[in-house]
Amino acid sequence: MSVESYLEDRLDRDVDGEKLTAILVFMLPGLTLFGIFSVGPMLYSAVGSFFTWDGFTIGQFAGFETWIATFNDDAIINWDNLLALQYPMGALPQNIIWMVVHVPL
Numbered sequence: 001m002s003v004e005s006y007l008e009d010r011l012d013r014d015v016d017g018e019k020l021t022a023i024l025v026f027m028l029p030g031l032t033l034f035g036i037f038s039v040g041p042m043l044y045s046a047v048g049s050f051f052t053w054d055g056f057t058i059g060q061f062a063g064f065e066t067w068i069a070t071f072n073d074d075a076i077i078n079w080d081n082l083l084a085l086q087y088p089m090g091a092l093p094q095n096i097i098w099m100v101v102h103v104p105l
Helices: 003-010 017-048 065-072 079-083 091-102
Strands: 051-053 058-061
Touching: 003 017, 017 051, 051 065
Parallel strands: none
Antiparallel strands: 051 058
16 A cells, blocks of 8 residues: 555545645655654664663673663662562652653543
């Protein structure tokens, strides 16, 4: 399915080729910036999380070792205090509790 046929199906009124071209031309800069400044860093971070690195260069592939080390760190999740519902319970549970309490549904 092409973009043109998708947009024509979704719009109630008829869209000719010129209008569709104008729509796509005006959307292109915003989508480009979104891709560069939002999607790109998210993908880079997701891929980089599986490597050991010093902050400047990506090192060797570590697999899930970095994730396991992160979740075993008491600064992220302090299991003893979390199960006893005592503070400090770590950054991850604190952020989840904050989101549940403060972010409206």
